[in-house]
Every structure is written in structure tokens, then in C-alpha cells.
Amino acid sequence: MTSSKKLRIPIVVGNWKMQGSSALVNSFLTELIKSSDSFKVIEVVVCPPALYLTQAIKLIQSSQLSNSNPIHFSNLWIGAQNAYFKQEGAYTGEISPSMLNDIGVKYVILGHSERRQYFGETDSLIARKCQAAYDMGLNPILCLGETAEEREKGLTFDVIELQLDTVLSEISKEARDSLLLAYEPVWAIGTGVTASPKEAEEVHAFLRKKLAKLDPKLSDKLRILYGGSVKANNAKDIFDEPNIDGVLVGGASLVAQEFLNICEAILKVSWKLSY
Numbered sequence: 001m002t003s004s005k006k007l008r009i010p011i012v013v014g015n016w017k018m019q020g021s022s023a024l025v026n027s028f029l030t031e032l033i034k035s036s037d038s039f040k041v042i043e044v045v046v047c048p049p050a051l052y053l054t055q056a057i058k059l060i061q062s063s064q065l066s067n068s069n070p071i072h073f074s075n076l077w078i079g080a081q082n083a084y085f086k087q088e089g090a091y092t093g094e095i096s097p098s099m100l101n102d103i104g105v106k107y108v109i110l111g112h113s114e115r116r117q118y119f120g121e122t123d124s125l126i127a128r129k130c131q132a133a134y135d136m137g138l139n140p141i142l143c144l145g146e147t148a149e150e151r152e153k154g155l156t157f158d159v160i161e162l163q164l165d166t167v168l169s170e171i172s173k174e175a176r177d178s179l180l181l182a183y184e185p186v187w188a189i190g191t192g193v194t195a196s197p198k199e200a201e202e203v204h205a206f207l208r209k210k211l212a213k214l215d216p217k218l219s220d221k222l223r224i225l226y227g228g229s230v231k232a233n234n235a236k237d238i239f240d241e242p243n244i245d246g247v248l249v250g251g252a253s254l255v256a257q258e259f260l261n262i263c264e265a266i267l268k269v270s271w272k273l274s275y
């Protein structure tokens with residue numbers, strides 16, 4: 001374990017994608033809130049579809065009000081899966097960072113490979129979204145990752161580097177400081193094939209080194225998550241790697257007990273870090 005990992009608060013993010021329901025928001029968060037005493041040393045973020053964000057935030061807020069010790073809940077947040085780069089205007093169907101901020105959202109996933117693949121999002125567009133999210137006080141979780149074909153051709157580092165460099169060159173230093181990165185190899189998303197802890201760590205260490213050249217302080221503090229078929233039974237080994245600061249969980253974040261088991265696994269390693 002490197003000493004610098006101690007400087008970064010571990011984080012578990014659940015990305016429900018276009019799945020879930022109002023009933024699931026209620027039952028899932030009720031379960032999570034019950035266990036949130038354990039989340040004192042890690043951050044937990046749940047990202048339901050946009051339609052359910054308000055309901056989710058209200059649920060957390062009302063449990064805070066009814067609890068005598070609201071501090072217990074301070075590390076449980078609701079995040080969004082996407083946001084546009086304009087704050088308002090005639091952009092039918094879009095949701096702006098200022099609206100997310102208005103309802104109490106703190107994190108937003110940007111540049112997910114599904115948005116790149118199905119909605120044609122480019123690095124430049126993603127950069128504008130990161131900047132706009134930062135401008136409204138949100139923390140962007142910027143996703144990066146190579147396809148199976150790119151990995152086979154030995155292009156993993158080139159692809160990741162280009163994705164990151166394009167975004168970093170188009171946003172302000174302040175926006176850059178607000179970022180979290182998520183390394184999500186496309187071939188590992190929703191496939192049940194996880195990158196091995198070593199494969200993931202190799203990319204995380206590469207990203208950390210790149211950031212260090214830019215700004216050593218930022219590199220020490222910026223959190224880099226791993227995503228791609230994370231489950232309760234592999235989360236601990238992944239998180240054990242020195243440059244992996246948390247996980248971004250898709251499928252396994254839809255079942256409260258499985259998600260809690262992932263949080264538990266991260267928590268076990270976190271205690272070793274002795275915050």
C-alpha cells in the first residue's frame with residue numbers, strides 16, 4: 001500500500017444506467033440508509049436514472065432529519081449519469097448541471113463508454129460537459145477505457161492517454177482539480193469479464209504518473225476508480241491495488257445486498273489504511 005493512498009477517501013459509485021423504478025429507489029435506499037453508519041470512512045454514491053434523482057435525494061434528506069446524528073449520513077450521495085454542457089435554453093430533452101445542483105446532486109458520471117458508443121459523445125463534448133458540471137459545483141466522474149480490439153492491438157495506453165489529454169486540455173485548472181477518473185475497459189463492462197487487479201492497476205498507475213507530471217499534488221489527491229463487472233467477490237482484490245481508490249459498479253449496484261457487500265469489501269481494506 002502506498003502512503004499516498006491514505007490521502008484519498010475511498011469511494012463506491014453505483015450506476016443504475018436505464019434500469020430501476022420508483023419502488024427500487026425506495027427499497028434500495030432504505031436498506032442503504034440502515035447500514036450507513038458503516039460508511040464513515042468511505043463515500044458511497046448512487047446514480048439512479050435522472051427521473052428518480054429528486055425522489056432519492058428527498059429520501060436521504062428525510063432520513064437525515066429523523067436521525068438524531070445526521071453526521072452518519074454525510075458520506076452517502078446521489079449522483080447523475082449524465083448532464084448537458086449548457087446551463088439552460090432550448091435543448092429539448094437535456095438536463096443541465098445547474099438543475100442537478102438545484103436538487104442537491106453532487107457527482108455526475110461523464111463520458112461513459114455507453115454514451116460514447118450509442119450517443120456519439122466525443123472527447124471534446126465530454127470536456128465541455130466536465131467544465132459545465134464543475135461550474136455548477138458538481139464533481140465529474142470522467143470515464144476512460146479501451147475496447148477489446150484496441151487492447152489486442154496494444155493500444156490501451158494510447159487510447160486512454162488521448163481521451164484524458166483531450167479533456168484536460170479543454171478544461172480549466174480548477175475544473176481539472178474537481179475531477180475523479182474511472183478506468184472502465186469497454187470489454188469488461190456488463191460482460192462478467194473483469195480486468196485482473198494487475199491489469200487494472202497497470203492503467204491506474206499509468207494515469208497517476210501522467211497526472212504527476214502535470215501536477216504532483218493533484219496526482220496524489222485525485223481519485224481513480226475502476227469499473228467493469230465489479231462484484232462483491234472481486235471488489236476487495238481490485239481495491240487492494242495501490243492506485244485504485246474505489247469502484248464504479250453497474251449491474252451489481254441494482255441489488256441492495258450485493259452493493260452493500262461491495263461497500264463492505266472496500267471498507268475492510270480502508271480500515272487497513274487507518275484513516
Ligand code: PGA
Pocket residue numbers: 015184188189190191192227228229230248249250251252
Ligand atoms: P458493470 O458496469 O459493472 O455492469 O460492468 C460498469 C459501468 O458501466 O459503469
